[in-house]
Amino acid sequence: MPKQSKKNATDQFMDLLQGVASETGHDLSESADKIRTTVAEQMAKLSLVVGEPGYDRAVKAARDNVALAAGLAAVEDADAADGRIIGVIQGALFFGAKTLA
Amino acid sequence: MNRLCASLALVCVLLASCIGTRARNDALMPAVRMAWPEVRVDFDRGVADGINDGDLTEMAAIGLRSEADRLNNAITSGDRIALINVLYDTEIRPWAGRGITAALDAGEIGPNGALLLQERLGNFSAAILVLQERATSLLPTTR
Numbered sequence A: 001m002p003k004q005s006k007k008n009a010t011d012q013f014m015d016l017l018q019g020v021a022s023e024t025g026h027d028l029s030e031s032a033d034k035i036r037t038t039v040a041e042q043m044a045k046l047s048l049v050v051g052e053p054g055y056d057r058a059v060k061a062a063r064d065n066v067a068l069a070a071g072l073a074a075v076e077d078a079d080a081a082d083g084r085i086i087g088v089i090q091g092a093l094f095f096g097a098k099t100l101a
Numbered sequence B: 001m002n003r004l005c006a007s008l009a010l011v012c013v014l015l016a017s018c019i020g021t022r023a024r025n026d027a028l029m030p031a032v033r034m035a036w037p038e039v040r041v042d043f044d045r046g047v048a049d050g051i052n053d054g055d056l057t058e059m060a061a062i063g064l065r066s067e068a069d070r071l072n073n074a075i076t077s078g079d080r081i082a083l084i085n086v087l088y089d090t091e092i093r094p095w096a097g098r099g100i101t102a103a104l105d106a107g108e109i110g111p112n113g114a115l116l117l118q119e120r121l122g123n124f125s126a127a128i129l130v131l132q133e134r135a136t137s138l139l140p141t142t143r
Helices: A009-023 A032-049 A055-076 A083-100 B002-017 B029-052 B058-077 B080-084 B088-105 B111-138
Strands: none
Touching: A032 A055, A032 B111, A055 B029, A055 B111, B029 B058, B029 B088, B029 B111, B058 B080, B058 B088, B080 B111, B088 B111
């Protein structure tokens, strides 16, 4: 029986994000904590929206909240401004939202 | 549908990434550009609610929509100087907030979803403020 991963969705997401950052030659050390916290918060909030009307709109709002928070952090950390980093954030959040739904 | 939207969003930002790491002044624009269409939906909902409740005349609504169009043009074109003159805080943000409340009252969204939309409006507004401040710093000083 395969060993179950102990990592939660946020940790897996951050591993992915750090991997992309590393591959593209970026250092997210200044923004990583902020992004990690925002993703975890938005995922938790999205879990409360399941079953409510307008779920799709809430998913987009959560996506935008992470991207805007990352963008605001990126004002202080130019590496986080790269579009691929924001792309990973969006993709991961949509994947998480789909899992929740 | 979610997968389609995610794919489209991903393609958009991957295209944007072809430019490479942007200068710090450009860091927010991709996220603002992505969030704006949904904020516009909230704004339009709020203006419609204002007209329905008699708080807005059609003429006043035309002025508000015109301001939103100016913001739209500045965001889509990336014209930061044009962004400076948009009356965001007085003409757009309040009506976007009202739109979220109206959608909640009408049962179009739930209470937890409304909180996420309000949070986005707050983040979006903070981002617009940063962009406007930084654009102002780009203006030549007169001596």
